[in-house]
Amino acid sequence: MTRHLRMDAEDFLPDAVWRRGFRRRLAAWFTRSARDLPWRRTRDPYCVWVSEIMLQQTQVATVKPYFERFVRAFPTIEALAAADEQQVLRLWEGLGYYRRARQLYQAARVIVAEHGGEFPRDRRSVRRLPGIGRYTAGAILSIAFDAREPILEANSTRLLARLRAYRGDPASTAGSRILWAIAEAVLPRTKVGAFNQALMELGSTVCLAKAPRCDACPAAALCLARAAGLQAAIPAPKPKRPAETRREAAVLVHRRGRVLVVQRPEGQRWAGLWDFPRFQIHAHGPAAIERELAEGVERLTGVAIRLGGHRATLRHGVTRFRITLACYDAQYVSGPPANHSSSTMRWLRPEELDAYPLSTTGRELARLLLVRSG
Numbered sequence: 001m002t003r004h005l006r007m008d009a010e011d012f013l014p015d016a017v018w019r020r021g022f023r024r025r026l027a028a029w030f031t032r033s034a035r036d037l038p039w040r041r042t043r044d045p046y047c048v049w050v051s052e053i054m055l056q057q058t059q060v061a062t063v064k065p066y067f068e069r070f071v072r073a074f075p076t077i078e079a080l081a082a083a084d085e086q087q088v089l090r091l092w093e094g095l096g097y098y099r100r101a102r103q104l105y106q107a108a109r110v111i112v113a114e115h116g117g118e119f120p121r122d123r124r125s126v127r128r129l130p131g132i133g134r135y136t137a138g139a140i141l142s143i144a145f146d147a148r149e150p151i152l153e154a155n156s157t158r159l160l161a162r163l164r165a166y167r168g169d170p171a172s173t174a175g176s177r178i179l180w181a182i183a184e185a186v187l188p189r190t191k192v193g194a195f196n197q198a199l200m201e202l203g204s205t206v207c208l209a210k211a212p213r214c215d216a217c218p219a220a221a222l223c224l225a226r227a228a229g230l231q232a233a234i235p236a237p238k239p240k241r242p243a244e245t246r247r248e249a250a251v252l253v254h255r256r257g258r259v260l261v262v263q264r265p266e267g268q269r270w271a272g273l274w275d276f277p278r279f280q281i282h283a284h285g286p287a288a289i290e291r292e293l294a295e296g297v298e299r300l301t302g303v304a305i306r307l308g309g310h311r312a313t314l315r316h317g318v319t320r321f322r323i324t325l326a327c328y329d330a331q332y333v334s335g336p337p338a339n340h341s342s343s344t345m346r347w348l349r350p351e352e353l354d355a356y357p358l359s360t361t362g363r364e365l366a367r368l369l370l371v372r373s374g
């Protein structure tokens with residue numbers, strides 16, 4: 001079985017002539033076409049690392065201002081490690097996938113505690129840091145230190161799969177092994193960081209998912225998918241889980257000019273962020289909804305409420321869920337009981353919410369609160 005799989009990978013590996021031609025064309029194209037991105041102006045491993053984490057699942061244009069703000073606030077690994085996690089999350093607010101920010105912060109603390117604040121240069125130590133997988137380790141080590149490490153993310157996966165006409169599922173075990181083997185085989189001996197960045201750049205700006213710009217591609221003459229007219233079929237489309245609709249409610253509980261917020265617990269969406277009491281609802285009809293909201297707030301916080309009016313309805317998506325969020329005002333009546341933990345609950349004046357990391361819809365509600373109370 002192992003031998004069979006290894007032979008599979010070999011079927012897709014390019015020969016020396018192809019590799020040389022590809023590296024030459026890619027390097028010449030990157031010299032002409034590389035975008036000027038803030039994280040490309042330095043090889044500081046910290047900046048490379050922050051940018052790589054932010055760029056996971058997020059577009060370059062979205063990341064730019066976040067990256068600049070983040071490294072201005074925390075210019076070094078030591079500064080990040082010495083920060084408060086809430087500050088880190090506040091600067092990450094709106095980028096989504098908040099686990100990335102928490103792991104970045106935890107990893108900075110590990111680097112200070114175990115590596116004297118210097119980003120480690122060996123693969124094993126890097127891979128042990130929270131939030132750093134094979135791709136991110138390869139990207140940081142190659143870009144910052146020119147280590148001969150391959151990379152494979154969405155853009156280079158698509159590019160390499162097309163160049164070598166790999167028609168299987170890149171996310172399968174065999175697909176991942178074959179594509180990593182190709183990524184390793186094409187690596188040059190020197191200037192590995194520039195090469196890896198060029199791979200990603202070509203994937204993201206020319207070898208586009210829906211309509212690859214083959215006419216502008218420096219590797220067109222080497223591309224097996226293009227030769228066979230298979231660009232649209234590679235990579236094999238992922239089976240999509242259908243979107244699910246869901247109703248949720250957020251309740252703005254008021255008490256003497258303050259409003260109740262709770263910190264999202266570990267293991268839940270937006271862990272570490274603060275939020276107004278929010279939960280899924282199922283009831284229909286005003287009386288049933290009122291009962292469900294009161295029970296929901298009490299279950300979450302121990303606080304008994306008297307429901308006021310409906311304030312807004314917000315629509316948003318989280319992964320495959322299409323959420324309709326109904327937002328209500330409520331007045332505090334009593335509670336929480338003495339045995340209820342309060343470290344994750346606070347009563348804040350609306351303007352104090354500015355210092356707290358909130359989800360995008362949470363921030364929208366905070367703004368509505370300010371407009372009304374201002």
Ligand code: SF4
Nearest residue numbers: 207212214217220223
């Ligand atoms: S020729 Fe087209 S499909 Fe092939 S790598 Fe270039 S852009 Fe992608």
